[in-house]
Amino acid sequence: MSTIDLSCRVGDLTCKNPLIAASGTFGFGREMSRFFDLGVLGGVVSKGVTVKERRGNPPHRIAEAPGGMLNAVGLQNPGIEKVIKEDLPWLIKQDTKVIVNAAGDDLGDYVKLAEALNGVGIDAIELNLSCPNVKTGCMAIGSEPALIEEVTRACKEIADVPIWVKLTPNVTHIGDMAKAAEAGGADAVSLINTLLGMRIDIRTKRPVIRNNTGGYSGPGVFPVALRMVHECFKAVNIPIVGLGGIMSAEDVVEMMLAGASAVQVGTATLLDPYTMPTMIEALPSVLESIGATSVSEIVGQMRPW
Numbered sequence: 510m511s512t513i514d515l516s517c518r519v520g521d522l523t524c525k526n527p528l529i530a531a532s533g534t535f536g537f538g539r540e541m542s543r544f545f546d547l548g549v550l551g552g553v554v555s556k557g558v559t560v561k562e563r564r565g566n567p568p569h570r571i572a573e574a575p576g577g578m579l580n581a582v583g584l585q586n587p588g589i590e591k592v593i594k595e596d597l598p599w600l601i602k603q604d605t606k607v608i609v610n611a612a613g614d615d616l617g618d619y620v621k622l623a624e625a626l627n628g629v630g631i632d633a634i635e636l637n638l639s640c641p642n643v644k645t646g647c648m649a650i651g652s653e654p655a656l657i658e659e660v661t662r663a664c665k666e667i668a669d670v671p672i673w674v675k676l677t678p679n680v681t682h683i684g685d686m687a688k689a690a691e692a693g694g695a696d697a698v699s700l701i702n703t704l705l706g707m708r709i710d711i712r713t714k715r716p717v718i719r720n721n722t723g724g725y726s727g728p729g730v731f732p733v734a735l736r737m738v739h740e741c742f743k744a745v746n747i748p749i750v751g752l753g754g755i756m757s758a759e760d761v762v763e764m765m766l767a768g769a770s771a772v773q774v775g776t777a778t779l780l781d782p783y784t785m786p787t788m789i790e791a792l793p794s795v796l797e798s799i800g801a802t803s804v805s806e807i808v809g810q811m812r813p814w
């Protein structure tokens with residue numbers, strides 16, 4: 510039996526281990542519970558939820574890409590009221606932290622979502638200021654430091670749980686975006702959302718994805734995510750939740766060395782539903798192999814040249 514301590518803290522939130530399911534790749538958890546007990550996970554982030562139901566973008570919404578995939582689902586979800594009534598009660602009963610990913614068109618939407626989630630029993634809200642697949646809000650807000658700060662502050666004033674701000678990599682200086690979230694009172698930042706990409710069918714000359722562009726995710730984005738997590742680690746004092754292309758326990762350790770206090774796993778779960786439990790099982794021996802006795806002691810311990 511390993512004596513390695515896997516527990517980790519993201520601000521006031523303590524997770525039993527640093528592996529959290531990423532938004533949009535785990536639904537609201539129920540389907541995934543057919544594969545394993547969600548209680549093994551550090552946490553689950555829900556699919557992005559909006560004020561009103563959204564039917565998402567027309568097909569095709571997904572395309573293959575070297576080292577990963579493109580998606581333009583377009584935030585399909587039943588809307589906050591239904592999610593609170595039908596999905597969250599089940600998820601909250603699982604022995605894991607529950608984080609709701611909230612997405613809006615404007616400040617008013619984010620405030621409504623934060624209000625609606627008060628008293629529901631979740632552990633944190635992740636403000637999705639980074640979805641590249643919808644026409645308004647989201648990534649437009651997440652590319653403007655002043656708007657990031659305004660939305661974060663407004664939600665922080667209302668919410669009874671910690672606020673995480675999910676950042677887009679489709680900016681030049683991600684550290685400035687993290688600083689804006691910190692200035693607005695965010696408890697943590699999570700990054701990265703997907704990189705804006707495109708594929709073209711050479712016979713029809715049309716983009717493969719009906720939305721023309723889509724978000725690129727998977728192992729191909731991992732080096733970009735690592736670099737951005739480290740930039741944010743240097744820029745802010747709030748914790749960072751790192752994601753983007755994590756495929757193995759070694760990747761988890763690399764992401765934490767770059768500065769992440771916890772990680773999320775997305776596309777890897779779409780390839781293999783057991784990937785997170787497998788990583789959790791492998792993590793103690795990877796930590797042992799580098800002489801660590803706990804997962805928290807490696808956060809930000811990369812030694813730059």
Ligand SMILES: Cc1cc2nc3c(=O)[nH]c(=O)nc-3n(C[C@H](O)[C@H](O)[C@H](O)COP(=O)(O)O)c2cc1C
Nearest residue numbers: 531532533557580637701702726727753754775776
């Ligand atoms: C099919 C799909 C749907 C996604 N939906 C959401 C979403 O609703 N909200 C969100 O913040 N991110 C969403 N994402 C982005 C992921 O949460 C994650 O930030 C990104 O895919 C990078 O991590 P990965 O390489 O481990 O997948 C989605 C990603 C995929 C592949």
